[in-house]
Amino acid sequence: MRFPEWIKQIRKDRQMPQRLLAAALEIDTATYSKIEKGERRVKAEQVVIIADTLKADKEELLALWLADQVTAVVEDEHKVADKALNIAKKKN
């Protein structure tokens, strides 16, 4: 599951309206809606705020978010993705 769907899921579990998260992020609900739809990018700091507001696991949420970033980079390069990931892995 991707980050946007994931936070939507948690939010629904908590029965929170988008309004609350929008307020925490200091954006309007239109923008927040777009975040959950994957039409607006989220910064790492915002992920932290979202995690706090949702009382969700910060690490897990950040990891999920980061995975999305990486996926976005490699998604049109399936051919070389594996090779690239191996190289990137070695660099860590």
Place this chain on the structure above:
Amino acid sequence: MRFPEWIKQIRKDRQMPQRLLAAALEIDTATYSKIEKGERRVKAEQVVIIADTLKADKEELLALWLADQVTAVVEDEHKVADKALNIAKKKN
């Protein structure tokens, strides 16, 4: 080794001036210079042109290039981690 240094290396091996690569990419040498310095981003299509011009392995070059993209994303995350740790530190 990162993509920019890598292509610079190959270019030097081939004893080619930047001028030739700039021409192949249809940009001026100033811009190409910045590419080798990592001050300008390269698109996948440009990587292919570079590989062709340098007679280098296309797949390998693409993989290296993509690895750089991934690494960049992950490095950003390290910065966030540092920030978080600093905040946590202050709270002690």
Place this chain on the structure above:
DNA sequence: TTCTTTTTGACACAAGTTGTCAAAAAGAAT
């Protein structure tokens, strides 16, 4: 229906990226 929440599209503004130019700096060759 009425009230709340969510989604959409158009829009302006902000922020980042790009390539070029002119000039400086570095390097090679004579």
Place this chain on the structure above:
DNA sequence: ATTCTTTTTGACAACTTGTGTCAAAAAGAA
């Protein structure tokens, strides 16, 4: 040392992309 070529730099405008807001529509709940 001078000349010629290559490489690098900084300023700049053009372009691209991202961001948030607003108003209105759509969806959902009471």
